[in-house]
Amino acid sequence: MHDSGNDHSRPSVQNWQTDFDHQHPDYAAAAPTIWEQIRTSGCPIAHSERYGGTWLPTSHDDVAAISKDYEHFSSQGVVVTEYRPDIPAPMGYAPPITSDPPFHQIARSILLKFFSPRAIDGWEPVARDTCRRLIADIQGRIAVGDDVIDCAQSYSQHIPVMIMADMLGLPREDGDLFRRFIHNIMEQGGGGEELPYEDTIDFYLDSHVAARRANLGEDLISYLCQAEIEGMALLDEHVRGTIALLIIAGIDTTWSAIGASMWHMAQHPDHRARWINEPDVQPFALEEFLRFYAPVTMARLLAKDIEFEGCPMKAGEWTLLPFPAANRDPAFFDRADEFVMDRARNRHAAFGLGIHRCIGSNLARMELRVAMEEWMQAFPEFELADPDAVTWSTGQVRGPRQLPMRFPA
Amino acid sequence: MKIKYDRSACQGHNRCYMLAPELFDTDDEGYAVLLVEGDVPADLEEKARLAADNCPEFAIEIEE
Ligand code: HEM
Ligand code: SF4
Numbered sequence: 001m002h003d004s005g006n007d008h009s010r011p012s013v014q015n016w017q018t019d020f021d022h023q024h025p026d027y028a029a030a031a032p033t034i035w036e037q038i039r040t041s042g043c044p045i046a047h048s049e050r051y052g053g054t055w056l057p058t059s060h061d062d063v064a065a066i067s068k069d070y071e072h073f074s075s076q077g078v079v080v081t082e083y084r085p086d087i088p089a090p091m092g093y094a095p096p097i098t099s100d101p102p103f104h105q106i107a108r109s110i111l112l113k114f115f116s117p118r119a120i121d122g123w124e125p126v127a128r129d130t131c132r133r134l135i136a137d138i139q140g141r142i143a144v145g146d147d148v149i150d151c152a153q154s155y156s157q158h159i160p161v162m163i164m165a166d167m168l169g170l171p172r173e174d175g176d177l178f179r180r181f182i183h184n185i186m187e188q189g190g191g192g193e194e195l196p197y198e199d200t201i202d203f204y205l206d207s208h209v210a211a212r213r214a215n216l217g218e219d220l221i222s223y224l225c226q227a228e229i230e231g232m233a234l235l236d237e238h239v240r241g242t243i244a245l246l247i248i249a250g251i252d253t254t255w256s257a258i259g260a261s262m263w264h265m266a267q268h269p270d271h272r273a274r275w276i277n278e279p280d281v282q283p284f285a286l287e288e289f290l291r292f293y294a295p296v297t298m299a300r301l302l303a304k305d306i307e308f309e310g311c312p313m314k315a316g317e318w319t320l321l322p323f324p325a326a327n328r329d330p331a332f333f334d335r336a337d338e339f340v341m342d343r344a345r346n347r348h349a350a351f352g353l354g355i356h357r358c359i360g361s362n363l364a365r366m367e368l369r370v371a372m373e374e375w376m377q378a379f380p381e382f383e384l385a386d387p388d389a390v391t392w393s394t395g396q397v398r399g400p401r402q403l404p405m406r407f408p409a
Numbered sequence: 410m411k412i413k414y415d416r417s418a419c420q421g422h423n424r425c426y427m428l429a430p431e432l433f434d435t436d437d438e439g440y441a442v443l444l445v446e447g448d449v450p451a452d453l454e455e456k457a458r459l460a461a462d463n464c465p466e467f468a469i470e471i472e473e
Contacts, residue, residue: 283428287463348465355420357420357422
């Protein structure tokens with residue numbers, strides 16, 4: 001989950017079959033072509049010595065099988081780094097995403113009811129209000145002659161932050177801080193410098209959790225402070241890790257999905273017209289955005305040696321789970337490399353497969369839907385101001401980070 | 410037409426509930442709940458197929 005800009009120094013890749021690097025800007029620029037090359041090379045699973053040994057499956061079936069083999073493929077590490085996470089089993093740093101069975105289900109079920117479809121319905125007005133305020137701001141800027149607006153910075157980035165802050169009972173103004181934490185964690189993952197504790201998300205959350213314990217409310221942090229496992233309160237590390245997870249997993253990801261969908265629409269006037277004239281197509285278009293521009297690639301740490309589809313995978317190596325590649329597998333999808341706006345059969349894996357299915361999927365879908373509904377209603381016409389000025393993040397979460405748009409008068 | 414829903418395969422993606430709320434509800438944790446027993450009403454057969462065709466976990470099967 002690296003942000004753009006930090007990996008331009010990575011050694012260039014000689015061969016995507018034997019030396020791939022998913023954090024290299026060349027991968028971000030041409031991933032679908034690289035997956036297709038690997039798929040048709042005779043072995044659909046690439047390997048690289050980088051990061052201490054990393055595998056890259058590219059077919060839907062292999063990604064699905066690895067996602068569901070919890071015995072060999074552990075979630076103790078889900079972001080590929082140069083070093084191995086030290087492993088406070090059974091939780092990992094950020095339960096449930098870093099937990100394996102059987103603890104995983106316990107940690108997961110504590111959260112599920114907050115993210116069920118009905119619970120999420122209650123947040124829709126907040127999302128709509130957020131989008132409308134952001135749009136009013138942008139309209140104000142256009143009215144005074146601002147003709148190019150960066151929609152990643154002025155729109156898509158802010159939508160997931162408001163709800164996450166409200167849900168957790170944290171100040172909405174801390175959005176910039178959240179993004180800095182996400183950036184720091186992901187950069188450190190790549191081998192950056194240790195930050196002083198006062199600058200870490202751990203410090204930030206420890207102080208908020210302590211304050212909340214003294215003064216409980218109705219929010220998710222208060223709930224976690226009171227939750228129990230077999231009659232015992234959750235460990236402090238568990239509460240903190242879960243809150244950190246929601247912040248890290250909920251913001252960049254949704255920002256990416258909304259931004260990529262806007263990037264698509266900016267370049268496809270026919271799809272914009274169809275969105276507006278044929279509202280029945282919208283639910284299918286939203287799932288097609290998620291399939292085609294799936295922002296999240298996960299990883300697993302090999303817990304035991306296994307020969308997987310002929311590949312000798314060794315304990316301690318990484319394997320990536322490129323859900324975006326699974327979503328483009330021509331053996332699994334018709335016209336896999338085409339954006340089919342009304343695709344009716346779309347078993348995409350943007351939110352993962354198996355027991356770690358994204359807990360936030362109902363929230364993320366609602367945010368994406370509301371963001372696009374409000375945007376398309378306010379701005380039926382818009383275009384990229386300069387296609388070359390668009391920048392994308394590299395690494396395990398992929399989406400536009402600068403998205404300058406122009407609006408015809 | 411009958412729907413076979415496999416609760417042990419379901420991971421709560423909620424695609425079925427979004428596409429066919431007449432046939433699927435969700436429980437408090439977001440897992441699917443099949444609403445029809447026996448035959449699917451004829452006017453909902455298309456929606457049943459849609460739900461089955463979009464479940465990422467292959468938890469829904471249609472028996473004609
Ligand atoms: C479009 C936006 C999003 C995408 C594409 C996405 C994708 C994913 C994926 C692929 C996983 C599976 C992880 C694995 O297999 O290891 C996951 C897990 C998770 N996501 Fe999301 N996510 C998004 C938004 C959100 C939001 C908004 C939240 C919450 C506020 C969230 C919270 C989580 C949590 C807690 C997990 C861990 C679940 C577990 O391990 O049981 N995500 N997400
Ligand atoms: S779409 Fe499949 S996995 Fe999702 S809730 Fe329905 S049955 Fe369960």
